[in-house]
Amino acid sequence: MKTKPTTYRFWNQQQKIAPYLFIAPFYILFVVFMGYPLISSLVMSLYEMRGFQSRIFVGIGNFVDLFRDPIFWKSLRNTAYFAAGTLTLQLPIALLLAILLNSKFVRGKNILRLAFFAPVLVAGVFVAIIFNLVYxxxxxLVNEEFIFFGKEIGWLNEENYVMPAVILTGVWQWAGFNMIYFLAGLQGIRQELYEAAAVDGANWWQAFLHVTLPSLRPVIAFVFVVSMIGSLQLFDLPYILTNGGEPADAGSTIVMYLYKNGFQFMRLGYAATIGWVLFFIIAVISIVQLKLLGIFRDE
Amino acid sequence: MFRLPIDAESFPLGKGPMVMLVLFLVSTLFIFGRSEEAGENLEFWIFANTHYEEYQARVPIFEAQNPGVNVQLINFGNTMHDKLLAAMLSNFGAPDLVEVEITSIGRFLKGAIDEVGFVDLRPRLESEGWMEKLVVSRFTPWSYRGKIFGIPHDLHPVVLLYRDDLFKAAGVEMTEVETWDDFIVAGKKATRDLDGDGEIDQYAIVLDRRTESDYFSLLLQQGGGFFDEEGNVIIDSELAIETLEFFTALFNEHEIATPVYGTWHGDPSNFAAMQDGKILSILSPDWYVGILKSQVPQMSGKWKAIPMPAWHPGGRRTTTRGGTMIGMTTQCTNPDKAWELLKFTYFDRPGLVNRYETTRIIPPLKSAWDAPIFKEPDPYLGGQPLGDLFIELAPDLPPRYQNPYWSEGADLLNDAIFAAVTEKQTPRAALTELAEKVRALIAKDQGRWGEL
Known part of the structure; x- marks a missing residue:
């Protein structure tokens, strides 16, 4: 009888342990880089640092302070403003671009796709620097056009123009990226559905309302939720564009305020509190969005 | 014969993953097995490119003078302060020496004074007699509760840079301006609508209303501040309120000031406005002249400088803005050698002359001021010896007291200035509200853990 060599005996146990070994890297990394910091930050939100070496338990004191903090509310309003701008301006533009690039009548689709997608390949920091010059x-570039209306607008210098400037920059950077999702969704819609609609006498708009949009529902839900999360986590673009959120915190966002508290003011407990409040805001909005878009519904 | 318990064929998924695993293990060995270089190592963190370039050129001289010492210069740019904060929080990984910027030092002073991550350098400075050799008021930004945590890299005196040609065209001789009242009279003549379209084409001065930079410079010139030497909040003092009233009046009542174009004085937009002749003067520290020279060399010969106008005849003609310190961290493993490197980079005369040549920064070491370079005519200022002017003003620099709550205070001060200039609040209301907020913040912390 032929026996297996020693080398092979080593692997006899592999069937039992291999699955755990394969998934182990993820769990190890998750515990080290996600699990531990998550729990640690939750604990931290109940404390406040006393210098570098010690901390003091404050219970829900940080949460109470946060809800009374006018700069937090202003940052929340600015963040919501950006999110609203993203949903009402950026996503419709992305869908429109996708429909145009999916139509038979547009030429040079590949070049256009690349052109619209390219801004997302540029790092946020560089986008901010470029738009600093644009504004x-x-x-x-913007004022060179608007100056003809008689006003030299301080886009990054006047309270009312800061967030619109940030939203427009966001549209430039991300519309092409979301367009790709919509395009993929559009290409997945069966042609027969349009043919059937045409047989029933539907015009283009009716076909869009009753065939395209319902078929795109999962993609729209995904893009809405991901864009909303990205909007609520906005930081680098306004931070660089407005040089730290000024004037009068007109460009301040929740994550920027978190950063300032954690790193500039050395109030790590308060910063952790902002982080957890942001987490709950994102979780609630995402669940509501998914519910409204019918993602939890059984088909 | 000895055989490894594995071979390429029997390895799960074949040769490729096995090669990757072997490479991973070997590289890990290299990382963890990396031996320290022989000799004494000193790590020095920097955030400013110009400083990095200066030290990079000079460190080999120090290493040659100190055989066996290896200096590792690391330029982290703008992220350096955050990295230092993380290293001090974790009590691991901080460098031996580090440069810290003036608006960032406050956060490092939070908590008990004995737990600050920098070594008190007062004993070394005093025992070697350095205090008398440096401008004493420049230690205030880097000192707290009697301890000196850093040595000043610079003085950063401020002058008034102005367009001599455009003021003269308006019939104003700026060298005759001695007080801010004189400046307002001159500014009203020079602020003009040149083409008659109802829009002002040139403003006497550009001021930053987004941040504390210009207002706080004026307040320091008056002898005021945000905090006093004992750490009390004094931003709602009559002096501070009067200064903000004056600052807002330059925009709204006298209409001779324009807000900074872009986000700060170094914004390309601001430089464009200067080149268009829209800005006739600017409060300029020494370092800003260096920026102007590098960013708008085409304006060479167009600027001239006078001391800042005084608040009262015979009063202080300068202030200070910005600054950097060098500090030794409590994690430093070789304090004596680090101290030698510190002295070499901050107190060495040839190095300080070289620094002025490249950056226009005036050193705090008084014995370096007689170097011929400071008296040389500066072509950028039409031949005016700018170094001489800065040095003449340097002994009169106002103190700028440091405080752990500076970052929070400055953030709120920015809002107060903007609210006052845009007439949303009166200067008194804006500063009173600001002071109450900062006092409440300090009181809350003290209520939690008592006096520190």
Missing amino acids: DQRAG
């Missing part, structure tokens, strides 16, 4: 008060 330049004296010689910027």
Whole structure:
């Protein structure tokens, strides 16, 4: 009888342990880089740092302070403003671009797809630097056009223009990215559905309302939720564009306020509290969105 | 014969993953098995490119003078302060020496004074007699509760840079301006609508209303501040309120100031406005002249400088803005050698002359001021010896007291200034509200853990 060599005996046990070994890297990394920091930050939100070496238990004191903090509410309003701008401006533009690029009548689709997608390949920091020049008060591209209306707008210098400037920059950067999702969704809709609608006498708009949109529902839900989460986590773009959220915190967002508290003010407990409040806001909004879009519904 | 319990064929998923695993293990061995270089190592963190370039050129000289010492210079740019904060929080990984920027030092002073992550350098400075050799008021930004946590890299005196040609065209001789009242009279003549379209084409001065930079410079010139030496909040003092009233009046009542174009004085938009002749003067620290030279070299010869106008005849003609310190961290493993490197980079005359050549920064070491370079005519200022002017003003620099709550205070001060200039609040109301907020913040912390 032929026996297996020693080398092979080593692997006899592999069937039992291999699955655990394969999934182990994820769990190890998750525990080290996600699980531990998550729990640690939750604990931290109940404390406040006393310098570098010690901390003091404050219970829900940080949460109470946060809800009374006018800069937090202003940052929340700005963040909501950006999210609303993203949902009402950026996503319709992305859908429109996708429909155009999916139509038979547009030429050079591949080049256009690349052109619209390209901004997302540029790091946020560079986008902010580029748009700093675009919004330049004296010689910027935007004011070069608007100056004819008689006003030299301080896009990054006047309270009311800061968030619109950030939203427009967000549209430039992300509309092409979301367009790709919509395009993939559009290409997955069966042609027969349009043919059947045409047989029933539906015009283009009716076909869009009753065939395209319902078929795109899962994609729309995904893009809405992901865009909403991204909007609520906005940081680098306004931070660089407005040089730290000024004037008068007009460009401040929740994550920017978190950063300031954690790193500039050395109030790590308060920063952790902001992080957890942001987590709950994102979780609630995402669940509501998914519910409204019928993702939990049984088909 | 000895055989490994595995071979390429029997490895799960074949040769590829096995090669990757072997490479991973070997590289891990390299990382963890990396031996320290022989000799004494000093790590020095920097955030400013110009400083990094200066030290990079000079460190080999120090290493040659100190055989066996290896200096590792690391330039982290703007993220350096956050990295330092993390290293101090974790009590691991901080460098031996580090440069810290003036608006960032406050956060490092929070908590008990004995737990601050920097070594008190007062004993070394005093025992070696360095205090007398440096401008004493420049230690205030880096000192707290009697301890000196850093040595000043610079003085950053401020002058008034102005467009001589455009003021003269408006019939104003700026060298005759001695007080801010004189400046307002001159500014009203020079602020003009040149083409008659109802829009002002040139403003006497550009001021930042988004941040505390210009207002706080004026307040320091008056002898005020945000905190006093004992750490009390004094931003609602009559002096501070009067200064903000004056600041807002330059925009709203006298209409001779324009808000900074873009997000700060170094914004390309601001430089464009200067080149268009829209801005006739600016409060400029020494470092800003260096920025102007590098960013708008085409304006060479167009600027001139005078001391800042005084608040009262015979009063202080300068202030200070910005600054950097060098500190030794409590994690430093070789304090004596680190101290030698510190002295070499901050107190060495040839190095300080070289620093002025490249950055226009005036050193705090008084014995370096007689170097010929400071008296040389500066072509950028039409031949005016700018170094001489800065040095003449340096002994009169106002103190700028440091406090752990500076970052929070400055953030709120930005809002108060903007609210006052845009007339949403009166200067008194804005500063009173600000002071109450900061006092409440400090009181809350003290209520939680008592006096520190």
